[in-house]
Amino acid sequence: MEVEIAPSRSVFGPLRGVFGTCRSVWRHAAKFALDIALPTLCVACREPVDGEGVCAECWAKLSFIAPPYCPRLGIPFVYDPGPDMLSMEAIADPPAYTRARAAVRYDDVARTLVHALKYQDRTDLAPTMGRWMAPAGRELLAGADMLIPVPLHWRRAWSRRYNQSGALAQVIARQSRVKLRGDLLLRVRATEQQVGLSRAQRASNVQGAFEVSPDRRPEIAGRRVILVDDVLTSGATLDACARAFLRAKAAQVDVLVFARVVDSPKAPI
Numbered sequence: 001m002e003v004e005i006a007p008s009r010s011v012f013g014p015l016r017g018v019f020g021t022c023r024s025v026w027r028h029a030a031k032f033a034l035d036i037a038l039p040t041l042c043v044a045c046r047e048p049v050d051g052e053g054v055c056a057e058c059w060a061k062l063s064f065i066a067p068p069y070c071p072r073l074g075i076p077f078v079y080d081p082g083p084d085m086l087s088m089e090a091i092a093d094p095p096a097y098t099r100a101r102a103a104v105r106y107d108d109v110a111r112t113l114v115h116a117l118k119y120q121d122r123t124d125l126a127p128t129m130g131r132w133m134a135p136a137g138r139e140l141l142a143g144a145d146m147l148i149p150v151p152l153h154w155r156r157a158w159s160r161r162y163n164q165s166g167a168l169a170q171v172i173a174r175q176s177r178v179k180l181r182g183d184l185l186l187r188v189r190a191t192e193q194q195v196g197l198s199r200a201q202r203a204s205n206v207q208g209a210f211e212v213s214p215d216r217r218p219e220i221a222g223r224r225v226i227l228v229d230d231v232l233t234s235g236a237t238l239d240a241c242a243r244a245f246l247r248a249k250a251a252q253v254d255v256l257v258f259a260r261v262v263d264s265p266k267a268p269i
Contacts, residue, residue: 042054042055042058043113043124043125043128044058044109044112044113045057045058045112053128054109054128058109061107061108061109062104062107062109062110063104063105063107063110064103064104064132064136065101065102065103065104065105065136065260065262067080068080068081070085070086070087070089070090071083071084071085071086071099072086072087072090072094072095072098072099072100073087073089073090073095073099073100073235074099074100074101074102074260075087075089075090075260075262076105076262095235095238095239095242096239096242096243096246096253097227097238097239097242097253097254097255098252098253098254099139099140099254099255100232100235100238100254100255100256100257100260101136101137101139101140101254101255101256101257102136102232102256102257102258102259102260103129103132103133103135103136103257103258103259104132104258104259105259105260105261105262106231106233106259106260106261106262110258110259111259113125113129113258113259114230114231114258114259117129117164117167117230118164118230121161123162123167126164126167126168126170126171127171129168129171129230129258130167130168130169130170130171130172130175131171131175132258133168133171133172133228133256133257133258134171134172134175134176136256137172137176137226137254137256140226140254140256141172141176141178141226141256143224144176144178144224144225144226144254145178145179145223145224145225146178146179146180146181146184146223146225146226147169147172147173147176147178147179147180147181147226147228148169148181148182148184148185148225148226148227148228148241148245149163149165149166149168149169149180149182149227149228149229150165150185150227150228150229150237150238150241151163151165151182151185151186151187151210152187153187153189153191163182164230165228165229165230166182168228168229168230168258169182169228172228172256178226181219183213183216184212184213184216184219184220185210185211185212185213185241185244185245186210186211186212186213187209187210188208188209188210188211189208189209191206191209202233202234202236202237206236206237206240207240208240209240210240210241210243210244211244211247212244212245212247212248217248217249220245220248220249220250221248221249221250222249222250222251223250223251224250224251224252224253224254225245225250225252225253225254226253226254226255226256227241227242227245227253227254227255227256228256228257229255229257229258230257230258230259231257231258231259231260231261232255232257232259232260232261233260233261235255238255238257241253242255
């Protein structure tokens with residue numbers, strides 16, 4: 001007579017449940033200990049905060065952009081004029097891109113976040129900022145074929161070690177499932193910092209600075225592209241990028257940024 005020496009499968013089921021429970025308890029205990037040793041900090045002011053993101057004081061200072069706004073530039077209106085009403089800026093100086101959307105106004109807290117991400121190696125801010133950008137650009141993302149981060153010139157990329165626009169685009173790609181392509185747009189000419197330049201100087205500074213890689217142009221033709229950047233000020237950089245894609249026969253170019261400069265609430269005309 002054969003003797004059964006292997007334990008039956010019915011024994012492993014309860015054991016797996018016990019081991020799974022132990023692992024779960026251990027993970028929660030480790031996280032609790034880590035939270036005590038290293039409390040979560042506000043991404044803006046670095047004060048301790050429950051959960052992730054910003055503290056209540058910084059949250060109150062953030063100005064999220066919501067409708068009504070200009071359907072072309074995303075500039076907030078003081079009242080709802082109804083659909084398809086454009087801002088004065090969109091009529092007087094229409095950009096090469098079709099639509100622009102931003103998560104927040106470029107105010108004090110937003111400026112702190114952008115400067116920390118851009119100049120202080122605070123790449124830990126990108127997930128929070130990107131998660132705010134994704135819902136702001138929902139209508140753009142719904143029909144997009146690809147996300148394109150605004151590229152740095154190779155010398156600046158070498159000194160900074162990462163591209164803040166690329167870090168934001170990675171988060172948005174995960175949130176939206178729109179494909180991220182960081183290899184299509186090239187910054188072929190080094191430019192001065194845009195800070196401190198007039199609108200005309202900004203446009204001149206980036207003229208001819210971007211191009212689509214010639215061997216990649218067939219991948220762009222007929223596609224709907226979203227450019228991703230941290231801040232929209234005059235729009236000169238994003239306009240130059242959009243023109244490069246339109247020369248490559250892109251069907252449409254939209255813009256999604258974390259923050260945009262808003263001088264004051266605008267009435268439509």
